[in-house]
Each structure stands twice: as structure tokens, then as C-alpha cells.
Amino acid sequence: MNLVFLRRIITTSIGRKLIMAVTGLLLVGFVSFHLMSNLVLLNGQEAYNTYVEHLTGVPFLLFIELGLLSLFLTHILMGIYVRWEDYRNSPSGYKKRNWQGGRTIGSATMLYSAVTILIFLVYHIITFRLSDHSIGFYEMVTNAFRDPIFATIYVLGGLAMVLHLSHGVQSIFQTLGINHQKYTPFIKLGGWIIALTMAAFALLPLIFLFGLESHFMGMLH
Amino acid sequence: MSDIMKNFSVTINVWRQNSASDKGSMVSYPVNDVSPAMSFLEMLDVLNEDLIKKGDSPIVVESDCREGICGCCGLVIDGNTHGPDKNSTVCQLHMRRFKDGDVITVEPWRVKSFPVIKDLAVDRSAMENIMQAGGYVSVNTGAAPDANAVLINRADAEESMDAAACIGCGACITACPNGAAMLFTAAKISQLALLPQGHPERKERAINMVEAMDKEGFGNCTNEYECEAVCPKEIKVSNIARMNREFLIANFLSNK
């Protein structure tokens, strides 16, 4: 068996980028689905609780969750490794250095947005996944959203997602070798649209914090 | 004579380092009687004449063609790779871009894989090693082949020529926040991948050059696109996408 093609994916720079891009793409798929699920909150207690019961009732849930966990872990650990390597190799010691317009706010803050998402993620899993669900999902989530500190962490997490994906989405395409003068402008635009959609993660807690949920009730049917 | 053509004085704040193992530091020198028509390198020549007369050692700075085609020169001036002008090498920079009293910071390429030889000259052998790993085509020597024996469509030839414009200066690596050599390597892989002459060795070239690039200790690309912004030859990052494609296809779809 010749496994050199697998070894190259782990040991070469382009291979590692491929891992970042593929896990990133799958994570974009996951968070998009997660966001749609969150929006069901706006349809009220009954709708949300029924929805979550369906969702958590799927067979092999544990395997799906483990798959998701390994997806996150691969992305995070490879991200940290690649960045550590870059940190060692990057040009340093300049007395003066100006960026020339290639970088964007999103790309220059990739590591900071990543760390923010990571902190958010750990907090999110502790408070919602490993917590006591007995009062009902809707109650648990909306009570949490009405807590200003909790809401703040969510808003920061959501905004970090906007930043991370403002660079990340178009970056996936470039890494996978898709760059074309006809399509790249649309890919970049699409990347921003997906990124800005992530602001909804930040908006939901604010809606509940300020008690505005009744205005949205029934809007999403 | 118009005011614009008057000679002026500047202060050069330049990196001095005796050898790769020396720590190095910034040293300031006044340069008087600078003509706006001088190139930046000519201004350094004038300063060096002065230093030699004073018994000081001249600032070592690399250049060859001084017309933007050889890739020898390369400095970071006031924090700008290849100086303040876009799409231009340092040798094409003129003193008319500066004014009287300017303090100009001059630094070498500070890339980990480019050790300083002396002052502003760095050792770019790492780029040569990438080339040696596959940046060529193997041809049979013998009688010259008929020029029209291999037909190449115009668009491919143009795209290949665009990639072949890379002069191997290393600015893209210097400018990259990660010290990645992707734009350079991508240009060298692309110029051959686009031509039929490059096809027989296409797959091993992609793999070997990428592996050589990693071996030299260059960073990983995070698609910051700073390389494209500083490249004097306007090499596009679409070449990096092509290199990724070449590498992934060679890795997954061939028996290499």
C-alpha cells in the first residue's frame, strides 16, 4: 500500500492548507445549519422544543457529535500548528513595515477571531451541551440570552465568526485551486455575504436581551 | 531651473551587519547634494564613495541590471518592499520620490531562510534550491527542433509569459506575513505547466518544488495576498491557485 499521498497531506504546506480548507468548508456547512436551527427560537417555545427534540432524537447522535468534535479539533489543532510554524518562519525584526493592501481586516485578525471563537465555543458547550436540560431547551436558551454577560459573550462570538469567515470563505476557494478572473469577484462577494449572515448569531441573544422576540413571532414559518 | 530639480539632502538610516552571525544595527548617514534624477541605488553609490574616502567600509548592497529585469536588487525602504512605488524594483526608484530633509529607513529582506551576507545583501540560495528541484524542462540535445512543431495557443502562451515574468527577487517572500514562498514557486511551476514542453515532468515538478519549498523553511500561505501587492512583475495570486491545483492533482490523481 502506498500511503505517500496521505503523508504529503499532513507534512506539506499545501496539504495542511487543504486540511484547513476542507474542515473550514464543512464547518461553514455546520454553522449554517446551526444558525437556521437557532432561528427557530423566534417561532416560540413550542416550535423550538419540538424541533430540538426531533434533532436530538436522530439515531447515532453520539457518532454525529463525535464526528463534529473531530472536525473542530482537526481545524483548531492544524490551525494552531500552521500558525506556530508561520510565527517561526515569518520575516521579523523590521524597524518599519507597511502592509501594501493585500491583507484585509479579516485576514489580519484570523488568529484573534479564531481564539475568540474557541473561547466562545468552550463556553457554549459547557453552558448548553453539558448542562442540565430539564427546564426545557427553549427556557434554558432564552433565560441565558436574557443575561447580559451571557449575551455579550454570544455577541462577541458571532462577530468573531463574521471576521473569521470574511477571509475564510474566499480563502477556501483559493486553497482548493479555484481562482479565476471571471468568478473570483463573485466568490469574494459571496464570502462576505456568508460572513455577514453570521451576525445573526449575535443578533439572536440581543433580541431576547431587549425583549423584542414578540415582534418576530411567527415571521419564520 | 525649476525648484523640483534642485539638489537636496537626506538622512539614510540603514542596516549594517558585518556577517550572518553579527547582530547588526541601524546606522544613520547624511547624504548631501542628492540629485532628484539619481536612482536610489546611485544615491547609495554616492554615499559609499563618501564612506570609502573616509576610510569606513561601504554599505554592501546587491544589484546588477539596474533596469528591473534581473531580480538582484531588493530593499525594504521606509517599510515598503522594493520602495514606495508599485510594480517596480528598487533599482527603478528615483530620488525625485523623496524630498529635502527626509529620513529614509533602508533594511534588507528579513526572511529566516535568507541569511544576511553583509549589510543589505542576503543569501537567496533557498530560492535556487526550489528551482533545482524542478523549475526546468529536460530536453534532448541535438539538432534544433522545428519552431512550429509544437503548437501553443496564444492565450496559454500569454499566461505562461505572465508567470515567466517573475525575476526571482524574493519580494513576495519578504512581504508575506508568514514568510511563504508561494508566489515565487507558483510562478515557476505555472510558466511550465501552461506549456506543452512542461507537461512530461508536470506532476513530479509540482510535488518536488513544493516539497523543496517546505524544506527550505518558508512559511505556510494563509492567502493574505500581500505578495501580489508588492510583486514588481505583477505576478497574480491565481498562479498560487494553479500551483495548489497542480500539487493536489499530482498527489491524488497520479501515481507519483
Ligand code: HEM
Ligand atoms: C473554534 C475555533 C477556531 C479556530 C481556533 C480556528 C482557527 C483557524 C485558523 C488558525 C485558520 C487559518 C488562518 C488563516 O488562514 O489565516 C483558520 C481558517 C479557517 N477557518 Fe477557522 N478556526 C476556528 C473555527 C472556525 C469555524 C467555526 C469555522 C466555520 C464556520 C471556521 C472556518 C474557517 C475557514 C473557512 C478557514 C479558511 C481555510 C482556508 O484558508 O482555506 N473556523 N481557522
Ligand code: SF4
Ligand atoms: S513573484 Fe514577483 S515578488 Fe516574487 S520573486 Fe517573482 S518577481 Fe519577485
Ligand code: FES
Ligand atoms: S538590479 Fe536588476 S532588477 Fe534591480
